[in-house]
Amino acid sequence: MADNRLTPDEALQQEFNRWADAGEGPKMEQHHLDITMKTLRLMDLRPGERVLDLGCGSGWATRLLARLVSDGPEGFGQVVGIDIADEMIRQARAASRDFENILYVQGAAAKLPWEENFFDKVLSVESFYYYPDQDRALMELFRVMAPRARLFILINLYKDNAYSLQWVDKLKVPVHVRSAAEYAELLKSHAFQQVEWRQIPDDTPTPDDYKTKSFNSLDDLRAFKKAGALLLMASKPDLRTPAPGYTIY
Numbered sequence: 001m002a003d004n005r006l007t008p009d010e011a012l013q014q015e016f017n018r019w020a021d022a023g024e025g026p027k028m029e030q031h032h033l034d035i036t037m038k039t040l041r042l043m044d045l046r047p048g049e050r051v052l053d054l055g056c057g058s059g060w061a062t063r064l065l066a067r068l069v070s071d072g073p074e075g076f077g078q079v080v081g082i083d084i085a086d087e088m089i090r091q092a093r094a095a096s097r098d099f100e101n102i103l104y105v106q107g108a109a110a111k112l113p114w115e116e117n118f119f120d121k122v123l124s125v126e127s128f129y130y131y132p133d134q135d136r137a138l139m140e141l142f143r144v145m146a147p148r149a150r151l152f153i154l155i156n157l158y159k160d161n162a163y164s165l166q167w168v169d170k171l172k173v174p175v176h177v178r179s180a181a182e183y184a185e186l187l188k189s190h191a192f193q194q195v196e197w198r199q200i201p202d203d204t205p206t207p208d209d210y211k212t213k214s215f216n217s218l219d220d221l222r223a224f225k226k227a228g229a230l231l232l233m234a235s236k237p238d239l240r241t242p243a244p245g246y247t248i249y
């Protein structure tokens with residue numbers, strides 16, 4: 001039962017620590033890998049870039065990012081994984097000992113423990129709809145992103161994929177349920193530019209003997225994967241370059 005004395009962030013921390021203790025962190029890789037690989041291709045990652053993985057869980061995607069931005073002619077890229085659940089962070093650190101360009105930090109999306117204008121790219125996989133204050137999270141993302149940095153948010157639970165709505169009552173923490181158009185408006189209201197979205201199907205086959213507790217049937221699970229995840233993409237404006245016609249005194 002939910003403990004009403006906890007703040008929303010403390011409730012999330014407790015719930016996702018429980019997921020981590022139950023071994024769910026690494027298991028999420030098999031559910032999110034296909035849509036994440038398709039997103040990584042769109043991110044056009046370059047060696048030397050600084051990347052944030054927000055809601056990194058056990059860090060499997062953080063490690064993929066770290067390989068893509070590591071040593072190259074433009075320098076040694078860094079990846080920072082941030083997650084509210086300290087047990088996820090502990091597991092992510094343990095699994096990433098071979099990486100010199102990853103740092104994991106425990107923290108909430110509403111108060112990112114990082115400096116401003118830092119990241120060139122941000123990835124967030126299946127995490128954003130849990131954030132109690134999504135406005136606050138977007139303000140924080142805008143702050144830590146460098147001018148012209150690109151934001152990539154993958155969301156599996158959203159209005160336009162009707163099959164995903166089956167989860168809402170099964171989850172033990174509250175979630176936001178918005179449409180793609182509503183998310184796009186939200187991003188624009190926070191001054192993000194080049195806001196676009198697309199649906200990313202999950203092409204992983206579902207075996208006939210697959211057991212699911214999240215969906216009412218395997219047909220629903222297959223239809224959910226076919227409709228796919230919502231990928232939101234946006235840029236922080238280049239605040240260093242004044243718009244034509246403006247004079248800086």
Ligand SMILES: C[S@@+](CC[C@H](N)C(=O)[O-])C[C@H]1O[C@@H](n2cnc3c(N)ncnc32)[C@H](O)[C@@H]1O
Binds near residue numbers: 057109131
């Ligand atoms: C469904 S899991 C996805 C984890 C990982 N991205 C993956 O795909 O395996 C959601 C993650 O978001 C984190 N999370 C939830 N709310 C958060 C918040 N307010 N701030 C930071 N992380 C949060 C959780 O602790 C959890 O690790």
